Amino acid sequence: MTREMRVKVNTCIRYFVLIVVGLVMIYPLIWMVGATFKSNNEIFGGIGFWPKNPTLSGYKSALKSYGGDINIFKAMLNTYEIVLPKVVFTVVSATITAYGFARFQFRGKNLLFAVLMSTLFLPQVVLNVPQFIMYNQFGWIDSPIYLALVIPALFATDTYFVFMLIQFLRNIPKELEEAAEIDGCNSFKTLIHVIVPMLKPSIVSCALFQFMWTSNDFMGPLLYVNTPGRYPASIFVKMSMDADAGFEWNRVLAMSLISIIPSLIVFFLAQDSFIDGIAAGGVKG
Known part of the structure; x- marks a missing residue:
């Protein structure tokens, strides 16, 4: 393997690791965005981001006065x-x-x-x-x-x-x-x-x-x-x-x-x- 090829492979590995680590670190925030559209049961039903039955009840309740x-x-x-x-x-x-x-x-x-x-x-x-x-x-x-x-x-x-x-x-x-x-x-x-x-x-x-x-x-x-x-x-x-x-x-x-x-x-x-x-x-x- 030539020196240029080794440099490209090392660069790809670095970026891959950085992307994976970045996604792991930012996923809780992404999950929170999706969870705002879920019901209580669905929130505790899995760690997936996408809500199966989207609802705006969370935002409607959030805008109320407490x-x-x-x-x-x-x-x-x-x-x-x-x-x-x-x-x-x-x-x-x-x-x-x-x-x-x-x-x-x-x-x-x-x-x-x-x-x-x-x-x-x-x-x-x-x-x-x-x-x-x-x-x-x-x-x-x-x-x-x-x-x-x-x-x-x-x-x-x-x-x-x-x-x-x-x-x-x-x-x-x-x-x-x-x-x-x-x-x-x-x-x-x-x-x-x-x-x-x-x-x-x-x-x-x-x-x-x-x-x-x-x-x-x-x-x-x-x-x-x-x-x-x-x-x-x-x-x-x-x-x-x-x-x-x-x-x-x-x-x-x-x-x-x-x-x-x-x-x-x-x-x-x-x-x-x-x-x-x-x-x-x-x-x-």
């Missing part, structure tokens, strides 16, 4: 009232904090950085009780604008994103900032006009991670949101599961599918920058 003055669309609106400001606040605070640690020297820097990194090892369940007591004293519990869920993002509380951006900043030559300083830029202007454009892939990665994590967050809204009319989609889907009357799984799956569509759209629109950001992060530590 829990008083809330439906799936109001729940999704509530979700993005939390997600959008939290993403913006996280990107701004994490970028500023990472810039400070990566580029400036100040007393206690190493100690503060060690404390910051140590918070990565704290499970959220350990923080729930003290945070709830503190936010309750602040009057943030069940706030109409979700203060308990949004305001902490202003203070770079998501340490993972700070650490990620610091790693990216180490790849940016300091000579660029020195050139900007010669041109009359102060630290803030250098950050805005030099650093942020070069950090765009990593900032998009941070924004996407926060977008997906916050959209899927269940424990935060469960703790800090008490009014059913303000529940996000993650809580609303759980509310729709009536254990006494039995689950209508096609309704639950239809609600889940409707609620994740915006996240899928955002991911596919930003996937190029996201992939660039992840790839760049592996170049240097």
